[in-house]
Every structure is written in C-alpha cells, then in structure tokens.
Amino acid sequence: MTLSLRALTKSYAGRLALADVGVELPAAAYTCLMGASGSGKTTLLRIVAGLERQDRGSVLLDGRPLDGLPAERRPVHTLFQDYALFPHLGAADNVAFAPRLLGLRGPELGARVRALLADVGLDMSFETRKPAAMSGGEQQRLALARALAGEPRWLLLDEPLAALDRPLRAGLRRLLRDVTRRRGLGCLHVTHDPEEALALADRLLVFGGGRLLAAGAPAELYAAPPSLAVARLLGEVTPEPGGDGWLRPEHLRVRPIGEGSLEDMSPETFPGKHVREDISNATCHRPDLSRETVGDRPAARGTVRAIACLGDRWEVEVEIAGRVHLSRLPHAPACAPGQAVGAAWDPRCVLRFAAQDA
Amino acid sequence: MPRPHAPLWLAGLALWAIAALAAPAAGLVLAAAESGTPVMLPALLAIAADSLVLAAGLTALALALAYPLARAVTAPWLLLFVMIAPLARAIGALALGLSPGTGAVALARLAGDVPLAALLLRARLRTRPRSWLDAAADLGAGPWRRFVAVEWPHLRPAYLLAAVCLALLAMGDATIAAVAGGGKRYTLGLALREAVLLDAHPRRAAAIAAIFAAVALPCAWALARGLRAAGQSREGREPPAARAGLAILGLCAAPIAALVVPAVTWPWGQGDALLRAQLPATLATAGASAVLAAALGCLTGLAAPARWSPALLLPLALPPAVYGAAWLVAARQLGWGPGDALTFVTLLPGQVAIAHAGAVAAFAGAGRLADAARDLGAGPVARARWLWWPLAWPVGAALALVAFAHAVGDAGAAAFTSGPGGSTLAVGLEILGRGGDLGAVPRWALGLGLVPLLAAALAALLRRR
Missing domain, CATH: 3.40.50.300 (P-loop containing nucleotide triphosphate hydrolases)
Structure with missing residues (x-):
C-alpha cells in the first residue's frame, strides 16, 4: 500500500x-x-x-x-x-x-x-x-x-x-x-x-x-x-585541503612523509584509483606549498595534531595551511602527533555545493 | 488535536466557575455594597498586622524545619500529617499541657505546616540537579557551598510556594486560633468568623475576604505551576535520606500522641453522646462530597486543559474560613439557610481542588498512553474500559479517601455553614472544646486525627493493586 x-x-x-x-x-x-x-x-x-x-x-x-x-x-x-x-x-x-x-x-x-x-x-x-x-x-x-x-x-x-x-x-x-x-x-x-x-x-x-x-x-x-x-546530517565532512569542496573523512588519506604507499580507504564503495603511490617527498617538503597536484591527483602536506582510536577505526586530525582536517583510517596510523604527513584524496570524492549551501 | 466535546467542557467550566467562585464572590460583593456600620479600617489593619506577624514567624520556622523533614520522610507519610485536622492538632496541643496562647497555636500550626512545606520541598527535591551537584563537588565545593550555589536556587520556587501557602493558611486560620489561642491570639480568619457569625458585619467580612482573594489568585497560579513541575518529575529519584528530620516528625506527632491517654482514661459522657449524634450526618456529607470530588478531580486531572488548573486549584489557596463565610453570605442573599446541604456545597470546591491536584500528579504523562491506545485502534469506549478505568479507579479511590479525611476534619468552613449548634462532628467538637469538655474532646479529636491514618492505609492498599 x-x-x-x-x-x-x-x-x-x-x-x-x-x-x-x-x-x-x-x-x-x-x-x-x-x-x-x-x-x-x-x-x-x-x-x-x-x-x-x-x-x-x-x-x-x-x-x-x-x-x-x-x-x-x-x-x-x-x-x-x-x-x-x-x-x-x-x-x-x-x-x-x-x-x-x-x-x-x-x-x-x-x-x-x-x-x-x-x-x-x-x-x-x-x-x-x-x-x-x-x-x-x-x-x-x-x-x-x-x-x-x-x-x-x-x-x-x-x-x-x-x-x-x-x-x-x-x-x-x-x-x-x-x-x-x-x-x-x-x-x-x-x-x-x-x-x-x-x-x-x-x-x-x-x-x-x-x-x-x-x-x-x-x-x-x-x-x-x-x-x-x-x-x-548523514555523516561527518571535512574541508577539502586548499579547496572549496568537502570530503568524507574516510576519503582523506594520510601517511608519514618518507614512507611508501598510501592506504586505499574505500576501494569497494569508490573503486576509482585511490592508492597514491606518487606523492614524492620533494613535493611534500616544499615549504611554500600546502597543496600540490601530482599528475591529476591533489595532494597536500600537513602536521598531525591528534590521533584517536574510535574502536573499529582511527581518526587523525591533520593541520594543513592553518585549517584542521579529519582523516579516518581502518587501522592504527603510522604517525604521531606533531609529525609531518602527506595527505591525498580522490577528486571524484570531493563534495561540491552551491555557495548558499556551503 | 482539537479537544472533543469542547462545548461540554466549556459548559462544565462555566458551571464550576459560577458554583465555586462567582456565587460566593458575588455574595460578598453584594454584602459589601449594603449600607451599615463602616469597616473600621484601623482596627482591621491592627488585626491584619498581628495576624501577619504571627504568620510570618510561624512560616519562617516551618520552612527552616521543613528541609530536614523533607529529606527524612517519604511523601505518603508527610501527606498523612498534612491531612490531620487542624482542630485535632489544636486540642492535642492543649492536651500536652500548654496553656492557650501563642505557644499552643504555634505547636498546633507547626504540626501541620512543617509537613506541608516538606511535602512541597520533597516534590522539588526529586528533580534536584544531581549532575550539577556532582560537578560542584568535583570542582571542590563543600556541602554548604553546594547548597548555596546549586540546591538553594533549585529549591527557591518550592520555598516561595510553601511560604505563600503557609502564610495564607496561618492568616486564614480560625479553628486553631479559636481553640488553642484562647482569645489571646487573633487572626484574620478569626476576625472574619466573628464579623459574619457574631457581629453580623458583612462589609468587614467582605473586606477581609478581598484581602485573601488578592493573595490567593497568584498563589493558585503558583500551585498549578508547582503541580505541573511535580508531575513532570515522575522519573526523578528520591532525595538522599537524612535521619535528622525524624526528630521533627516527632514534634509534629506530639499533639496527636498527647490525646491518647485522656482519650482512653476519661469516662464516656454527655459530650460523647452529642458528638455521636452528629457522626452519621458528618460521614454522609463528607462521603458524598468526597466521592463526587474524586470523580470530578479525576475527570479534570485526566482531561481538562492545563490552563484550567489555577481556576480549579483556587479553592485550595483560599482559607476554608473565607470559603465558608463567602458561601454563607451568598446563601443568605439567595434565601438559603445553613445546614448539611450548604456544608456540602461549601466543602466540595476544596475537595475537588485536592482531588484535581492529586489526579494531575498521578496522571502526568497519561496522554501518551491515550495516544498509544488510539493508535492501536481503541475508540472512546474502548479507551474508557481498557485504559482509563483500570488506571483511574485506584487513584480515584485514594483521592476520595483523602478528600473524605479533609471534609470530616474541617471546622473552618463548616463553622459558617453548618448552622447554630454545629451539625458536623468537627464543629460540634470545637464548640465542646471551647467549652472545656475534658473527656469527649480528646477522644473524638484523636478519632479525627486517626481518620487520615485509616484513609492512608486504605489508599496504600489500593495503590498496591
């Protein structure tokens, strides 16, 4: 009925x-x-x-x-x-x-x-x-x-x-x-x-x-x-680093600078290429640039402010260019507060809204 | 949702307003308009000042004693002491050996006022902000600092309400002042009684009643608000017990306890026969008005809009003497003489107010059950049969018992309406008490004092069902 x-x-x-x-x-x-x-x-x-x-x-x-x-x-x-x-x-x-x-x-x-x-x-x-x-x-x-x-x-x-x-x-x-x-x-x-x-x-x-x-x-x-x-209302969002869009925290990936590959946070839901192998240390260490584009992928560097365990996942607060961003990882992150990290995200996951909504 | 049968409800409210409020008020206004001797304002003001000083002193003392009592004794026990007739307390105070005067009046008043204030405080204590108290303790505040910073602001409305109620009761009291005062203490209530019954001075009576009405209106509004708050605090927890208040309970019980020995040792006499003759009519009047009052109280408590509560509770805020005087004057204007019928009409509004107050507190939150029943397909008849009747009858029966105890012990209003010689037990007892009957008076006063105990026991039995 x-x-x-x-x-x-x-x-x-x-x-x-x-x-x-x-x-x-x-x-x-x-x-x-x-x-x-x-x-x-x-x-x-x-x-x-x-x-x-x-x-x-x-x-x-x-x-x-x-x-x-x-x-x-x-x-x-x-x-x-x-x-x-x-x-x-x-x-x-x-x-x-x-x-x-x-x-x-x-x-x-x-x-x-x-x-x-x-x-x-x-x-x-x-x-x-x-x-x-x-x-x-x-x-x-x-x-x-x-x-x-x-x-x-x-x-x-x-x-x-x-x-x-x-x-x-x-x-x-x-x-x-x-x-x-x-x-x-x-x-x-x-x-x-x-x-x-x-x-x-x-x-x-x-x-x-x-x-x-x-x-x-x-x-x-x-x-x-x-x-x-x-x-x-449907879940937490975090600002896109250096941009005017928004990201779900699970779509913002972080890794310590100098380490190898980044983890893919949501391969099933978003099967696009998330794994960012190509954030070079040189890019992340450029002092005057907090946001970089590597190939067609955005990337940024920042500093870990805090890490919290939420039970089945971990939450990392990263400060990038004076703004705090959230990243959620399915396992304990290999970084510590105060440590420099690289952040990457898939541009297809960026949420963009009309100006009055944002 | 729009209220069903709105015209019926409005007609009921209009009838109530006419019977309980407008008729006695109109009687007093008409009496005030009559030509006659002037009110003698200075004398009236002197009585008012004397009455106010006594009321203020007793209220302050009662409020100070009420807090430990509220922490120590549960609400049913407090209600039991509140329900003990003022007349029984007054006779009990004298039976303790106190000579008539301020001391006896104070003890008789405090024995009822302290439990009443404690009852109001306890309702508020159930909603005490535990998390704030814990936070204050966590931040290093000691017991006194916590009381001043957190508990006192929370309790202040209850203290204010209790203060207004107690002051009104003390100023409007005629029974205790007449019996335990022995002519040494004068209250506005006693002045009102003399203006109507002895001096036949309706203008003075109207002036006194107007003073009470002016105070009673905001008091009724505050009572309605307090009642709503108490109803909303059903999920609240009992305040932590403090045994110190038990000694105060002993003080409240002393006047009634003092009646036991003379009641059993003095031989039966003519006074007993006189009072026994008044018993059937008293029980019939009190019983009939209590049953009707409980039915009306439950009905209004369940279904009447909350904004009607102040009007329904107003008779509770007016001292019984004012009600009795107002109705007697109004009845005379209508050519209606004193007697059982007038006593019935006079007692009913106060009893309905008591029953309404009880029903509002008992049925707080019942609206959601009605919604659930409607949602499950229950129409008005099914709701009445499966929901309202099983929920309401134990409450209604308990409230009828409370109203009955109130009516049996009342000598404040019935002194005006029962007619010469006193056609109710309490009025007859007061007349004998002032006459100094040593045997029958303590015995029957003890009986009056035990009526609430009996009512409470029955009510507890019903509640268990």
Whole structure:
C-alpha cells in the first residue's frame, strides 16, 4: 500500500513545523526519516498516525485519503519513542490490546500473542510480567510486538532505538529489519542517527526546518548529498585541503612523509584509483606549498595534531595551511602527533555545493 | 488535536466557575455594597498586622524545619500529617499541657505546616540537579557551598510556594486560633468568623475576604505551576535520606500522641453522646462530597486543559474560613439557610481542588498512553474500559479517601455553614472544646486525627493493586 503525503503543512503558535511536504512512499519499503531535533520529522509521523491534524495537505493510503479518519481507525500503528506501554497490563495483555479490539478472543488470541512474543524474542516467562519489571530492550521488543499485533499496513517508528545502548541497538535494529521484511510491512522510521538510517532504509528522507531537504537511496545520498546540510546530517565532512569542496573523512588519506604507499580507504564503495603511490617527498617538503597536484591527483602536506582510536577505526586530525582536517583510517596510523604527513584524496570524492549551501 | 466535546467542557467550566467562585464572590460583593456600620479600617489593619506577624514567624520556622523533614520522610507519610485536622492538632496541643496562647497555636500550626512545606520541598527535591551537584563537588565545593550555589536556587520556587501557602493558611486560620489561642491570639480568619457569625458585619467580612482573594489568585497560579513541575518529575529519584528530620516528625506527632491517654482514661459522657449524634450526618456529607470530588478531580486531572488548573486549584489557596463565610453570605442573599446541604456545597470546591491536584500528579504523562491506545485502534469506549478505568479507579479511590479525611476534619468552613449548634462532628467538637469538655474532646479529636491514618492505609492498599 503506497503512502502518499501531499503538501503537508503544520505550524505551532506561528512556528512552522512542516512546510509543504510532499512525497510518495512505496509499499513494503523501509523508509527512514532523518533530521536534526525540531526538524519536523516526529510531527510528520504523528500526522500520518492521526495523532496530530495538519493545517493543510493530505495523507493518502493507496490513493484513499486518511485525513477524515481518527487515529483509532487508521491502518497504521506506531512504535513510540518511550514505548508508551500500558503500565497496568502484563506483557501478554499489552500485545493482546489491539487484537482484542479487532474481536479476537480465546485460544486464537493466545496463540497470536505467544507467536508475536516469540517473534520478537520474548519467551513465555514474560507473559505476565508488567512493563516496569522489564529492561529497556525487553520493553522495546514488547512495544514492537504490540504494534505488530494489530496487523497494520504501515508501521510508524518514532526513534525506537534512541533510548538503548549501542550493542542493544544493533541487535534490535537487525530484529526490526527482519520482522518487518518478513511481513512485507511498509515502515516509516524516524531517527536522527545516520548509522541507523543508512543501515535500515531502502529509501531515505532528510528533513531540516520542516522541509524535505533530500530523498533517495541511502548510499546515493551519502555519496552525493545535494547540500552541505544533508551531507552533515548523514555523516561527518571535512574541508577539502586548499579547496572549496568537502570530503568524507574516510576519503582523506594520510601517511608519514618518507614512507611508501598510501592506504586505499574505500576501494569497494569508490573503486576509482585511490592508492597514491606518487606523492614524492620533494613535493611534500616544499615549504611554500600546502597543496600540490601530482599528475591529476591533489595532494597536500600537513602536521598531525591528534590521533584517536574510535574502536573499529582511527581518526587523525591533520593541520594543513592553518585549517584542521579529519582523516579516518581502518587501522592504527603510522604517525604521531606533531609529525609531518602527506595527505591525498580522490577528486571524484570531493563534495561540491552551491555557495548558499556551503 | 482539537479537544472533543469542547462545548461540554466549556459548559462544565462555566458551571464550576459560577458554583465555586462567582456565587460566593458575588455574595460578598453584594454584602459589601449594603449600607451599615463602616469597616473600621484601623482596627482591621491592627488585626491584619498581628495576624501577619504571627504568620510570618510561624512560616519562617516551618520552612527552616521543613528541609530536614523533607529529606527524612517519604511523601505518603508527610501527606498523612498534612491531612490531620487542624482542630485535632489544636486540642492535642492543649492536651500536652500548654496553656492557650501563642505557644499552643504555634505547636498546633507547626504540626501541620512543617509537613506541608516538606511535602512541597520533597516534590522539588526529586528533580534536584544531581549532575550539577556532582560537578560542584568535583570542582571542590563543600556541602554548604553546594547548597548555596546549586540546591538553594533549585529549591527557591518550592520555598516561595510553601511560604505563600503557609502564610495564607496561618492568616486564614480560625479553628486553631479559636481553640488553642484562647482569645489571646487573633487572626484574620478569626476576625472574619466573628464579623459574619457574631457581629453580623458583612462589609468587614467582605473586606477581609478581598484581602485573601488578592493573595490567593497568584498563589493558585503558583500551585498549578508547582503541580505541573511535580508531575513532570515522575522519573526523578528520591532525595538522599537524612535521619535528622525524624526528630521533627516527632514534634509534629506530639499533639496527636498527647490525646491518647485522656482519650482512653476519661469516662464516656454527655459530650460523647452529642458528638455521636452528629457522626452519621458528618460521614454522609463528607462521603458524598468526597466521592463526587474524586470523580470530578479525576475527570479534570485526566482531561481538562492545563490552563484550567489555577481556576480549579483556587479553592485550595483560599482559607476554608473565607470559603465558608463567602458561601454563607451568598446563601443568605439567595434565601438559603445553613445546614448539611450548604456544608456540602461549601466543602466540595476544596475537595475537588485536592482531588484535581492529586489526579494531575498521578496522571502526568497519561496522554501518551491515550495516544498509544488510539493508535492501536481503541475508540472512546474502548479507551474508557481498557485504559482509563483500570488506571483511574485506584487513584480515584485514594483521592476520595483523602478528600473524605479533609471534609470530616474541617471546622473552618463548616463553622459558617453548618448552622447554630454545629451539625458536623468537627464543629460540634470545637464548640465542646471551647467549652472545656475534658473527656469527649480528646477522644473524638484523636478519632479525627486517626481518620487520615485509616484513609492512608486504605489508599496504600489500593495503590498496591
């Protein structure tokens, strides 16, 4: 069932929360809505759920407008950020809430509840447990089971992983993906975490100031964002040394001057020739030049300011001509703070934006 | 989302405004407009000044004692002490052997005021900025410096609210001043009672009520704000315990404890029979108004817009004596005499305010549950059946018990509305107490003091469900 948002506009006390948002969301696709706090993404979700009313525009499901329907009659269910589990009901009763309203009773209801709990990884021992006696991850699983129990056509997820710690988040992210894929559910998932959005989404919508800034496939948007704002929302960027463009830190490579080859940081994603074998020491040591072009490749020299281990990768801060640039490496760099290094990048990876965006 | 049934809600608010606020206010205004003897402003100002000095002194003392008590005792216990009838505390202070006068008034007032201030402080303490306190300690600030730099600015709004409430209660008090003051202490509340009941001077009564109303309006607004803040602090942690406050709790319990020996040793007499005769009507009036108040309080606490809270809480900010006087004057204008019905009407707004306050605090954040229920397909009937009723009935029952305890112990408003001789237990008890009945008074005062304990035990039982 295609979900269509047509020219949605909403303001609170004169402050525009959504401005003329229009987008078509294909059936059974996992769509992530990204944006900074206050960008209007939760407002959009609540309008689709029927919990807020838009000032203008309409929401359509398979071409049929939902605008006149109250929240309780819309075929969409929400996984709330704080889960909103009913505190007076046990886990099984929370899950049974929507099926009961649909008239399901007796063994059939029990079987569905047990199947859903099992689907999200909660065993029988949870059936009578109240939400207050469950951990954050368990509550999140229960909220997912409850939202799925009413067999919605679309599942709306309002930052469902925000309150969880990193390892738990990764596991539940995979669970979300599996469970929704198996059911062929359309999902609209609000998040401000680029990693979460890039990992889950088939299609990514980026919001800012109540407007839709960009829409597209996650990898494409990451590689070629239409504006600096979108680029920054999707990950860190660093200025192009000596230029007016921007680079992803993993596309800026550094090596100690005098050493051999440079490492290729992203050969799979960008299979162009990244490996720079030809930054000569002579080029890097020219005192009056911080940026050089060797052949058709740009290069520069600078000084390492700091090195940090980020777990699965390393981050190097390099000062080039008075500006600080970031480089991310998949392994420990062979340099130390204060050391002179050569930096190189592929010009095809340089992100360039219109002046007002930059 | 637009509020459903908006015209119904507006009609309800209008009805409330007329019954709880406009009618008594109109009665007082009409009374003030009547020709009669002048107000004698100098005498009134002298009483006001005397009342203010006593109130200021007691408020300062109560606020100083409240902080350690707030750290030592949990909210249900504090509420229990707040709910003990002022009349029981006044009689208890005398039973301790204190002679009527400032000392007895001070003890009777502090036994209720300190727990009330501690209750307000404790709600604020739950949101104490732990990270700032940790940061201050980390930067080398000692306990006193941390209190001054971090804790005090955080607690200041609660202290301010408590100060206004306590000062209003002390100035508006008629019951404790009449029983424990023995004619040596005068308050504005007592002056109001005499203006209405003894001197038949409605203009003076209107002038006193106007003073209270002027202070009560901002106080109700501050109460509503404080309540919202307390509701938002549900996730907050209990403040670290400090045992020093337990000694203060002993001071608050002393007047009630002093009633035990005379209550059990003095033989039953004519006073007991008189009070026993008033018991059924008192229980019926208090019970009916408590049930209605709890229902209205839960309804408004769940569904009324937050901006209505000051109007709903205003009866809580007005001393009972002001309410009783205002309603009596208004009823006379309408040709309606004192009695159980008038007492019921007079007590109801204060009880609704108590229930509303409790419901707002209990149901803070319930809106997201309603959103979740709607999102899962629950219409109004299903939400009422599966969500609101199971959530609201234990809270409603507990609030009804609190409102009941409040109404049973009230002698401030009922002294005006119950009629000559006193048709409620508390008023009858006050009359006997002033008459010096040594047997029945401590016994029944102890009974009044234990009503909150019973209510609290039942409420705790319901809460566990």
